[in-house]
Amino acid sequence: MKPLQMVDTKTQYHKIKKEVDAAVIEVMESSMFIGGKVVSEFAENLAKYHGSKHCIPCANGTDALQIAMMALDLQPGDEVIVPSFTYIATVEVAGLLRVKPVFVEVDRRSFCIDPAVIEKAITPKTKAIVPVHLYGQAADMEKIMAIAATHKLFVIEDNAQAIGCDYTFSNGTVKKTGSIGHIGCTSFYPPKISALLATAVPCLPMTMPWQPN
Numbered sequence: 321m322k323p324l325q326m327v328d329t330k331t332q333y334h335k336i337k338k339e340v341d342a343a344v345i346e347v348m349e350s351s352m353f354i355g356g357k358v359v360s361e362f363a364e365n366l367a368k369y370h371g372s373k374h375c376i377p378c379a380n381g382t383d384a385l386q387i388a389m390m391a392l393d394l395q396p397g398d399e400v401i402v403p404s405f406t407y408i409a410t411v412e413v414a415g416l417l418r419v420k421p422v423f424v425e426v427d428r429r430s431f432c433i434d435p436a437v438i439e440k441a442i443t444p445k446t447k448a449i450v451p452v453h454l455y456g457q458a459a460d461m462e463k464i465m466a467i468a469a470t471h472k473l474f475v476i477e478d479n480a481q482a483i484g485c486d487y488t489f490s491n492g493t494v495k496k497t498g499s500i501g502h503i504g505c506t507s508f509y510p511p512k513i514s515a516l517l518a519t520a521v522p523c524l525p526m527t528m529p530w531q532p533n
């Protein structure tokens with residue numbers, strides 16, 4: 321029996337080989353191995369794509385999540401609400417900062433955090449909600465942002481698996497996932513959907529539409 325190849329990065333690469341090779345050589349020739357023009361342009365383009373004010377490239381999606389929690393000044397003993405079904409990075413960064421992850425069940429159809437259960441998990445120590453847009457499907461951001469506004473909580477979107485996903489609000493407004501909460505984090509790990517965008521730099525698009533007390 322022929323083994324199933326779940327992630328075929330070789331075929332993906334060969335489809336866009338010319339572009340990728342030229343981009344790699346451009347970076348080597350410029351010798352800008354950290355930051356530089358290519359990374360700035362990438363950040364600008366990704367921010368524009370998301371309609372976000374800022375985009376901060378960092379090493380990977382896990383770092384992006386940790387930096388987001390640090391940027392929001394989450395302290396040991398604070399609590400963050402996370403879905404009970406996600407990739408480990410969403411939760412391990414909280415553990416690393418000694419922030420307590422409080423697990424909330426996911427919706428059976430979307431596999432994303434169930435807003436109907438979030439409020440029951442909120443305590444005086446809760447500082448943030450971390451919805452994860454899993455398998456290219458958006459969490460119910462309208463309800464999540466309303467809960468966050470009521471309780472003055474930050475929202476950090478884990479958009480590692482859903483870059484490019486559109487979320488439609490009840491009034492018809494459409495926004496990219498990762499640009500709705502206070503900070504959105506994404507990943508360019510090769511098997512991710514984002515890898516199809518043919519870039520190798522991870523980033524953290526940041527937006528601050530309102531500031532909880």
Ligand SMILES: Cc1ncc(COP(=O)(O)O)c(C=O)c1O
Nearest residue numbers: 380381382407409480507508509
């Ligand atoms: C939901 C989710 N969050 C975070 C990450 C972490 O991203 P990275 O592998 O770039 O550190 C991943 C991917 O591995 C993920 O699937």
